Amino acid sequence: MDFGFSAQDQAFRAEARAWLTEHASGGLDRRSWERALGKGGWIGLGWAEGGYGNRTATLTQQVAWAEEYARSCAPPRSGHIGENLLAPTLLAHGTPEQKGRFLPAIAAGDELWCQGYSEPGAGSDLAGIRTKAERAGDGTYRVTGQKIWTSLAREADWCFVLARTDPGSSRHRGLSFLLVPMDQPGRIEVRPIRQMTGTSEFNEVFFDGAHARVEHVVGGEGAGWRVAMSLLGFERGVSTLAQQIGFAAELGRVVRAAVDSGAVGDPVVRDRLVRQWAELRVMRWNALRTLGSSGDAGASSVAKLLWGGWHQRLGELALQVRGAAAGVGPVDWSVTAPYELDAFQNLFLFSRADTIYGGSDQVQRTIIAERVLGLPKEPKGVV
Known part of the structure; x- marks a missing residue:
């Protein structure tokens, strides 16, 4: 597939850039910002089928929008889980009634979603x-x-939950994909998880007899594993390219810090900076290549292995170029106020999780080995 940008794509990019320049600095809270995006027609660009989305956009135009959004430093998205994960899943597996009920609300920015997959005893x-x-x-x-590790659970209106509907089943069988409303006091409790960065993007969610309607089972009862795996396949592609714009900005800041501190004079540091730049270029071309492919079972696993390790190494490099100063900073160690981190300290600490969340490196390598290379499965029970 030729993934060049046409004149029409560049015009679309210019329109996106102009809209973001005008609206992104409006000081809106995150939910109001989602509604502004919906009103502007920028949510659901790839959902032309059925009229569920907003404006129609080709794949290259979706890439242009994602890249311009990342470059604009617009507010973080609260609706990306609904738009980029649930919506494509409903388009692929949902009933007409489910699509009609949920997709317009996502496209308008009116309903926010979270993902109920990981559990304390079943993470990866x-x-x-x-x-x-x-x-x-x-x-x-x-x-x-x-x-557990449920992003945006405190803001979400709905949660898509993988649950066992057949009590006698095990492993992949007997699972169902349910759409559960979060506004159920006494039946759903959300507890923030405090991270070592001092923030709490993730949460624990406890369900105690929470209601989910029968017609809100996606793909039918017992088809949860198939639907869940389909959803995970949507965690690559356009969103990966937008993520790389943020990575490039972080790398630029690390390079500037290396110049300012004099660390760039160290040939080892210089080599690491060049490697980070070259690997980021490889990630971009790999993402563009896989956008034009279909049915590549290992593409999402390869992408996750690439960016997880790269970002973690960037966090390590960010502290290395700072030297001893990386261990101190605007820190309040009193018990009455949380300590503060600068951007590089936060990058280092948060990136420690990059090779775990979204599917650990070990799991991704197993998927590539077994499903792509056809290698024999590991014997169960072997440590």
């Missing part, structure tokens, strides 16, 4: 989940269990 081993959903007599399920 998604097939080992224990959250259960029991069929009730009133046309609903009762969901009971615990999810």
